[in-house]
Amino acid sequence: MRLGLNIGFVYGGDDHLDHLRLVKEAEALGFSVTWAAEAYGSDAATLLSWIAAQTTTIDVGAAVFQIPARTPAMTAMTAATLDRLSNGRFRLGLGVSGPQVSEGWHGVRFSQPLLRTREYVDIVNAALRRETVAYEGKYFTLPLPDGPGKALKLTVRPIRDHVPVYLAAVGPKNLELAGEIADGWLGILNDPGFLGEQLNHIKTGRAVRQQDLDGFDVVVTTPLMTGDDIQAAADPVRGYAALYIGGMGSREKNFYNALAVRMGYAEEAKEIQDLYLDKKHREAMAAVPFGFLDSISLLGDKARMADKLTAYAEAGATTVALTPFASTVEQRIADLRTAAEALELSGVGN
Structure with missing residues (x-):
């Protein structure tokens, strides 16, 4: 099992410089x-390009490129360029986002997300293989049949023969799709005690390809x-x-x-949602059970973290992507170092 780092978004000010410090520390630690x-x-693409230009060994991954935000051809162009500029270090994570962002921000109907994702990945992979792309699906048709368009081939070569594709998936059917058409899964709110159920859905998808989870x-x-203080350590995760x-x-x-309902928190999930949608955000944060926060997080000292990393590895995780929640970049760097030491202590790293 390996460690990864989530840097999330750029909001403004100098937070991009803080991100770079964290990434360079993670690279030095072997993430x-x-x-x-x-x-x-x-x-994500601009930030990853900037990060890739200032690192040498750590991979850079999109978690995710939003499917409604780009045509599949544009995603293939971006992925190939990032793979070349990073010298073969790019990982392509994709996700359909949700109805509010897809329809409210990108103006794309959130309909049949599984089929849309399948068609999208088909085209992206064909383009990255540098095939002449001709595709006829329900949501994507290339070239358009009633005009001057012609089937084209990507002109830039990725460094690698295959750029790995990951899907961000939450629901059971989307997990199955990830297993069938992707090289990896980007999970969220991950409890090692629930991971087995999620991986069963992924295994169903892998079986369609006559493959298991190997690789x-x-x-x-x-x-x-x-x-x-574990309770205090969990509090920053509440928001x-x-x-x-x-x-x-x-x-x-x-x-x-x-997902929280499937994890056994039906009553709590309803209360949190009711409070949040009623604009009672502090009350919603307070309503998140400590047990839930502890189950999805790496909290405490090095020994406690080592036990949690062992649990993730035994449940089937191959990468633990850490999101540091400390209030200062200096403490976030210190926490990354503690996590690296915990992985070494656990003996499950590779």
Whole structure:
């Protein structure tokens, strides 16, 4: 099992410089990858290009490029360019986002996300293989049949023969799709005690390809906070958990809320969502159970973290992508060092 780093978004000020310090520390510690995200602020491609230009060994990954934000051809162009500029260190994470962002920000209907994702990945992979791309699907047709367009081939070669594709997936059917068409899965709100159920869905998808999980990267996204007081260490994670369970979607459709329900927190998930959507954000944060926060996070001292990393490895995780939650960049760097020491102590690293 390897460690990764989530740097998330750029919000403003000098936070991009803080991100770079964290990535350089993670690279020095032997982390395998750093992931950048996008929603409706900073884009991941620009940030990853900037990070790649100032590093040499750590992989740079999109977690994720939003499918409604780019045509599949544009994603292939971006992925090939990033792979070349990074000397073969780019990982392509994709996700459909959610109805509010897809329809509200990108103006793309959130319909049949599984089929749309399948078609999208088909085209991206064909383009990255530098095939002449001709495709006829429900959502994507290349070239258009009633005009002057012609089938084209990507003109830039990626460094590698295959750029690894990851899917961000939450629901059971999307997990199956990840297993079938992707090289890895980007998880979120990951409890090692629930990971087996999620991997069973991925295994179903792998079986369609007559493959098992060998070589498939299971990436669990894990908040990181050190401290002797575990309750206090969990508190900075409350806002993150409340946002996903309560605010990432509508009352009728929130994939993360549904995940919390499947994880055994049905009553708590409803309360958090009700409070959050009623603009009672502090109360929603307070309503997130400590047990939930502890289950999805790496909290405490080095020994406690080593035990948690062992649990992740035994459950099937192959990469633990850490999101440091400390308030200063200096403490976040110290926490990354503690996590690296914990991995060594656990004996499950490679």
